Amino acid sequence: MDENIYKNLKAIENELQTFGTSLLPVTKTFSNEYIMAAYSAGYRQFGENRVQELIPKYEELPKDIEWHLIGHLQTNKVKYIAPWIGLIQSVDSEKLLAEINKQAGRYDRKISCLFQVYIATEETKFGWDAHELKKWLVEGNLARYPHVEIKGLMGMASFSEDKNLVRQELRSLKQLFDSINAMAIPGLDLKILSMGMSGDYLIAAEEGSTLVRMGSAIFGHR
Numbered sequence: 001m002d003e004n005i006y007k008n009l010k011a012i013e014n015e016l017q018t019f020g021t022s023l024l025p026v027t028k029t030f031s032n033e034y035i036m037a038a039y040s041a042g043y044r045q046f047g048e049n050r051v052q053e054l055i056p057k058y059e060e061l062p063k064d065i066e067w068h069l070i071g072h073l074q075t076n077k078v079k080y081i082a083p084w085i086g087l088i089q090s091v092d093s094e095k096l097l098a099e100i101n102k103q104a105g106r107y108d109r110k111i112s113c114l115f116q117v118y119i120a121t122e123e124t125k126f127g128w129d130a131h132e133l134k135k136w137l138v139e140g141n142l143a144r145y146p147h148v149e150i151k152g153l154m155g156m157a158s159f160s161e162d163k164n165l166v167r168q169e170l171r172s173l174k175q176l177f178d179s180i181n182a183m184a185i186p187g188l189d190l191k192i193l194s195m196g197m198s199g200d201y202l203i204a205a206e207e208g209s210t211l212v213r214m215g216s217a218i219f220g221h222r
């Protein structure tokens with residue numbers, strides 16, 4: 001098992017190298033053994049999508065791991081991860097942002113976050129609408145959340161065989177990323193563009209992703 005994980009990681013790293021895109025292994029549903037195989041290969045950042053699954057992994061695994069929450073986060077669960085979470089990629093509403101800010105304040109820290117933006121044509125995805133996000137930022141709303149540090153944007157393309165559609169959606173997120181940076185909002189400098197999964201990571205890398213989130217291509221089918 002370890003050998004396969006190692007091989008997969010190295011092969012993907014190799015492909016991403018030309019684009020300067022980083023790889024976040026997504027470990028949801030995979031046991032600690034799998035995570036430790038990637039840890040042994042040098043990885044210290046992992047993505048999980050559910051708080052209930054993340055907490056025991058955080059408790060059992062080495063403390064130099066930086067955990068990313070990548071799935072929808074309910075406001076009532078923020079308090080459980082607030083003391084130690086590394087990056088919340090899935091900030092999909094102002095209500096959630098406000099709760100993260102509040103909990104981070106209780107622990108006298110800043111929590112790093114990404115805005116999750118809705119780019120897919122599918123209806124079930126969470127996230128900010130691109131236009132609303134820009135408007136919200138221009139209005140200066142971010143200043144009300146001093147315990148949150150916005151590091152970038154996250155998005156998910158449609159689960160579609162239509163590669164052109166996927167590419168268009170990913171491209172629209174890169175355009176939003178660039179246009180928000182061009183707005184020069186005080187205290188906001190987007191560095192992380194988190195887009196691309198096992199099915200579309202090369203397209204995402206080509207379209208300017210700085211971080212692909214990949215599970216099955218590394219660890220196998222769930």
Ligand SMILES: *Cc1c(COP(=O)(O)O)cnc(C)c1O
Pocket residue numbers: 026028049070071156196197198199213214215216217
């Ligand atoms: C599960 C998940 C991934 C990784 O999916 P794979 O297809 O296994 O690479 C990426 N992003 C999010 C938000 C996920 O929930």
